[in-house]
Amino acid sequence: MSDENVQDIKDIEGIWLGSLEVPGGNELRILFNISTGPEGLPTATMDSLDQEANGIPVETVTYKDGDLRLEVKSIRGVFEGTLKEDRKTIEGEWKQAGSVLPLVLSRIDEKPEIRREQDPVKPYPYDEEEVVYENTEAGVKLAGTLTLPRSEGPFPAVILITGSGPQNRDEGVFGHRPFLVLSDYLTRQGIAVLRADDRGIGGSTGNVSNVTSEDFAGDVLAGIEYLKSREEIDPTRIGLIGHSEGGLIAPIVAVRSPDVAFIVLMAGPGLTGEEIILLQSDLISRAEGVDNETITRNNVLMKSMYSVIKEEQNNTIAEKKLRKLIMDEMANMSEEEKQNSGYSEATLDALVNAQVQTLISPWMRFFLTYDPAPTLMQVKCPVLAINGEKDLQVPPEENLQAIEEALKAGGNKDYTVKEVPGLNHLFQTAQTGSPSEYTAIEETISPAALEMIGNWISEHIQEK
Structure with a gap:
């Protein structure tokens, strides 16, 4: 490598921070840490600060004549992006799943x-103990944190189960760590938390890529077995x-395992995924001020796409049908709508493909059609x-x-x-409940909700 190229890399070494404005009005802070690796080659990692995803490897770092590419x-x-003359700013674009978003990185001294x-x-x-246990059936190792009270055991325990999408143990979202806060609260109440x-x-x-909520239920079952192996935990009081x-996952586990002493559903689904998504889309759109015509059009499109997913099990055929539906919808978009959706001619194919692959994924196929009611009817704890x-x-x-009706119909006492x-x-x-508020709200979990959960669990774990 030439001295000139080495000097070029020195120009971009350091910590770079920028923000992506994502749909809904939230911002995601992105940080790149660029350094010189072996043989003078550039190396980098990426942190998505508000999602608590840290140290993500950047496989390809290319820098020449002021132009930087990080893959x-x-x-x-x-x-x-392109390094500006002040050597403190890199202006560019972030491309992912077909979307193209402006991203300006600024050099900072520390994370x-x-x-x-x-x-x-x-x-x-x-x-607090870092632990690893295995779902042997799936061949998956799960890394987590076990918090234990310092009073005399054995202790009642709970396993926290995250929501949809890739989540870390703290369920980090938009700068909040709900499960860290919940775990801390419960452990201070004398309850062990995994x-x-x-x-x-x-x-x-x-x-x-090929798993569903039922597979995640298997991971929770592995957590139960792990807790049962710990002498500090009372195996009859695991919730x-x-x-x-x-x-949605907790009731599945409760039906599969007689070791589940109780379950707490925080915003758990009582309807099918399709029903929830349609309701969700309508409510969030109205909260964000979307006009009725657009809401109706989106609703029709979603119903058409979900019909394809439910009726066509062949992925190749489903892909073709879904692609046509999406392309037809994009063709009818106004220029403003195209701009707001991240649409561009250059990224059209990647954007449509990303949407289609998400729709035909095993997780989405399962979620759209899964009705929680029959499982809830079998829950006796x-x-x-x-x-x-x-x-x-x-x-x-x-x-x-829907949850109450199912529990009642099943005879839960x-x-x-x-x-x-x-x-x-x-x-x-x-104020409104819109996801666009999540970041701006300083509170992570309402004390009233924490107290409600803590008190209810305490009432149900009294040693007999």
Whole structure:
């Protein structure tokens, strides 16, 4: 490598921070750490700060004549930008899943600390242990954190189950760490808590491209077996707390395992995935001020796409039908709508392909058609089901009613169903409940929700 190229790399060495404005009005902070590796070659890692995804390898780093290209293959993302004359700014674009978003990186001295008011501060008044256990049936190792009270055991315990999408053990989202806050609260109440990274995230192994909620239920079952192996844990008092999709998974596990003493469903689904997504899309669109004509058109498109997924099991045929539906819709978009959706002629094929692959994935096929009611009817352990009044993602009225009806029909003798005033899908105190508020709200979980969960569990774990 020439001295000139080595000097070029020195120009971009350091920590670079920028923000992506994502749909819904939220911002995701992206950080690149660029350095010189062996043989003078550039190397880099990426952090998505608000999603708590850190140290993501940047497989390809190319820099020449002021132009930088960073390729992050694991998430199919690429940044391309140009170093400005001040050597402190790189202006460019982030490309991922067919979308192209402007991204301006600024050089900073050190990585910013990400902390919310409710994040617990060490030293904790309890013990914290990094653990690894295995779902032997799936060949997956799960890495997590076990928190243990310092009082005399054996302790009751809960496993926290994350919502949809790749999640770490803290369920990090938009700068919040709900499961860190919940774990801290419960452990201070004398309850041991196990929380783990999802498959393929953080320290956990596994591929999520071909799995469904039922596979994730297997990971939770492995967590139960792990807790039963710990002498500090009372095996007769192990419960589950599932948030969002986790609230769909918890009943599946409770039916499969007689070791589940109770379950807590935080914004858990009571309807099929298709029903939830259609309700969710309508409510969020209205909260964001989308006009009725656009809402109706989107609703028709979604129903058409979901019909294809439900009726056509052959992926090749389904792909063709879905691609035609999406292309026809894009052809009818106004220029403003195309711009807002990230549409461009250069990225059209990648954008459509990304949408289609998501729609025909095993996870989506399962989620759209899975009806939680038959499983809920088989749940015999105590159940607490709570939703925020302003939850626009899993609307409370329809889902709580469906959950209660299923539990009642199944003869469950101990269930509590509550809608919590003023809270959104993350159980934050909210104005509208729109996801666009999540980042701006400083509160991670309402103290009222924490107290409700803690008190209910305490009532159900009294030693007999």
